[in-house]
Amino acid sequence: MVDYHAANNQSSTEGVQIYMEQENDWDRDLLLDPAWEKQQRKTFTAWCNSHLRKSGTQIESIEEDFRDGLKLMLLLETISGERLAKPERGKMRVHKINNVNKALDFIAGKGVKLVSIGAEEIVDGNAKMTLGMIWTIILRFAIQDISVEETSAKEGLLLWCQRKTAPYKNVNVQNFHISWKDGLAFNALIHRHRPDLIDYDSLRKDDPVTNLNNAFEVAEKHLDIPKMLDAEDIVGTLRPDEKAIMTYVSCFYHAFSGAQKAETAANRICKVLAVNQENEQMMEDYEKLASELLEWIRRTIPWLENRTQEKTVTDMQAKQEDFRDYRCVHKPPKVQEKCQLEISFNTLQTKLRLSNRPAFMPSEGRMVSDINGAWYTLEGAEKGYEEWILSEIRRLERLEHLAEKFHQKSKIHESWTDGKEAMLTQKDYETCTLSEVKALLRKHEAFESDLAAHQDRVEQIAAIAQELNELDYYDSASVNARCQKICDQWDSLGALTQNRKESLERTEKQLESIDELYLEYAKRAAPFNNWMEGAMEDLQDMFIVHNIEEIQGLITAHEQFKSTLAEANKEREAIQAIQAEVQKIAQSNGIKLSAANPYTTITPQSIDSKWEKAMGMVPLRDTALQEELNKQNNNDSLRAKFATQANTVGAYIQAKMEEIGRISIEMNGTLEDQLTNLRDYQTSIMSYMPEINTLEGSHQLIQEALIFDNQYTSYTMEHLRVGWEQLLTTIARTINEVENQILTRDAKGISQEQLYEYRASFNHFDKKRSGLMVSEDFRALLISTGYSLGDSEFARIMSIVDPNNSGAVTFQAFIDFMSRETTDTDTADQVIASFKILAADKTFITAEELRRELPPDQAEYCIARMAPYTGPDAAPGALDYMSFSTALYGESDL
Secondary structure (H helix, E strand, O other), rough: OEEHHOOOOOOOOOOOOHHHHHHHHHHHHOOOHHHHHHHHHHHHHHHHHHHHHOOOOOOOOOOOOOOOOOOHHHHHHHHHOOOOOOOOOOOHHHHHHHHHHHHHHHHHOOOOOOOOOOOOHHHOOOOOHHHHHHHHHHHHHHHHOOOOOOOOOHHHHHHHHHHHOOOOOOOOOOOOOOOOOOOHHHHHHHHHHHOOOOOOHHHHOOOOHHHHHHHHHHHHHOOOOOOOOHHHHHHHOOOHHHHHHHHHHHHHHHHHHHHHHHHHEEEHHHHOOOHHHHHHHHHHHHHHHHHHHHHHHHHHHHHHHHOOOOOOOHHHHHHHHHHHHHHHHHHHHHHHHHHHHHHHHHHHHHHHHHHHOOOOOOOOOOHHHHHHHHHHHHHHHHHHHHHHHHHHHHHHHHHHHHHHHHHHHHHHHHHHHHHHHHHHHHHHHOOOOOHHHHHHHHHHHHHHHHHHHHHHHHHHHHHHHHHHHHHOOOOOHHHHHHHHHHHHHHHHHHHHHHHHHHHHHHHHHHOEEEEEHHHHHHHHHHHHHHHHHHHHHHHHOOOOEEEEEEEEHHHHHHHHHHHHHHHHHHHHHHHHHHHHHHHHHHHHOOOOOOOOOOOOOOHHHHHHHHHHHHHHHHHHHHHHHHHHHHHHHHHHHHHHHHHHHHHHHHHHHHHHHHHHHHHHHHHOOOOOHHHHHHHHHHHHHHHEEEEHHHHHHHHHHHOOOOOOOOOOOOHHHHHHHHHHHHHHHHHHHHHHHHHHHHHHHHHHOOHHHHHHHHHHHHHHHOOOOOOOHHHHHHHHHHHHOOOOOHHHHHHHHHHOOOOOOOOOEHHHHHHHHHHHHHHHOOOOOHHHHHHHOOOOOOOOHHHHHHHOOHHHHHHHHHHHHHOOOOOOOOOOEEHHHHHHHHHHHHHHOO
């Protein structure tokens, strides 16, 4: 106990007037009702003994045992914790009066005015004065410090009772007398704080004695509150004594005050845990969404990187359609997921900074930068894939054209060579006349001329086969086999031709006659016939073009061919004139001609037939070339239409990107106004989506028409898609930045004017108007706001605003720093202090205590994350709440 003389001059004047008014009320009612006096006597005696027993003594009669002042002084020392003046041990009346005066002086020194109470009345055993003095002591030391919402002690105690008993049926606390007669209010107070001690639902309002005895016995046994009243006295009184009830109830208040502190501490911990649980949920959501997006990218990239060649244009066009479906159906939702993932990450980091938590570090490989890197790889594969498809379509189209041309020429050649080997190997000349041998020799010369004329076709066939091999034609094996067969056969024909010629020349020396006219006919008919076959082959030749210039080149070539027809017709007529001359000579000389020219199989009828056939192909070729010209003109229209739309969309995207860049730096109005304007701006931009879809439709027509270039625009659909996605992502990021600023402002209590000032300062030093400030400009900004920066202090600040060492500071990081510097936040020390209250000042806490003080889900949350306590005073099941609190905030906060 402290020295009484050192503390005697200290006084507490706050609330004195209020308590004195309560005391005056007692003074005006000195003549107590006998029932009230009985209740006060019992209650005050029990209250005094609840404190005196701490010093090893008690009283039996309140008016007798305080007469010498000794136990009175001891009571005051016990309840105040201070030492009073040394008592006088004599037994004379003067000694007793002096001791009582010392006690009364101590009470007066506490700012309490004793009205009409003197030491003589106490020494003389005046019951009413003694009760009044004890009530004054109770007021000062048991009730005065009770205050709820700045009310007086009595009103505060009443308000506390009302709040604690409000949920209970049949309880309506309006005063400290009638409201307590049925005993339910006492039971409700106990049940509210210790539901394990009272079965409230079993109590009946019409059985007040049972109710009162139950509450009094439970309080005495489990709460260390002595029984201060008899149930029968309360029930048997029309109106119980207010002072007795207040004294009794104040004991309940003090018994549960520790629980009140624990409740406050638990609420603080619950609030901190709720923030942590919400943040962890956001972290889990981010990890899940990031994993799913990365998994989708991981699955998609191999598909885009697959360059397995197809055999036909149709198969490749099916791949092209799959890719178009991917671009228009599957990828757009993933673009939104990527944007939302970045927004969620930024929002989470803002919430963590505002709640003074460590920054969130996603698991390895799931950083926003990792996702952006994977996305960049995806788009690279995507671009290469589309280019590959188009090149493959071109390659296969070329291959199909070449293969068709190869087989067409091979068929013509094979048709020509059919039977030639048999003809060259026969030995008909051995039994022929001289004229017949000469005829055979001339015929053979004509065949050699024909053979030489076909050499070019064989070389063309071999060249086409070589090109098919170089372009990796899927059926190259059969092409090579057929080509090899043709070449082998051609070599064989050459050898056989040489052998037959040698045989005929040996026979020629023995034979002399030859029909020169037949020979001349054969010599001229053979090349002309070959020219007609070549012309028909060219007229039937397939063609593939990609633009107007190419088809116009074919048309020009065709017109040049038609200009040679008149000269060719003259040659045909000259050849037919030779045959006519033969007939004339034969008729003139009576010569009988054989049915056919012995030197050639080409008859005048076959020449005329082929000529008519060739002339019939000319208009067909005209029509085909004109149709292709019309097709290329239509393709050119498609190019021009797409270019017009693409140039408009490209300019729109560029203008909007520049506009949103200005908006993100030069925002006006309140943050709510800015957010509304940005969302309206976003809606306006989204209304442009039909133009994008229209452009996609034009692009699809371009691809379906197999148009591979466009000289009317520098934009490609891929460039515009990327630009549109960047525009949508940029406006979404800008909206998220304003939302985070609102979140920061509201959480940190930043005014709108402060935000304006922060924005104006930031913009002033943001030289490039990029929203990212280099470190030197940021240093100038800090100096302009009043910071005196040395290198170490500036390095500390940069570690806060630029934790990734990117060398640039965002506006959000700047306002987070300013709010952190100027606003108080909850700290790890506060959480540790709250856990310490729940643990009753122990350095550890048990699972049982957590489950008793916290809601079930948050209690289990703590138990699952707290490490076992290993200190020297550890008890079984002890948990380390200090390390847990440290983990919530990070080591730096401790």
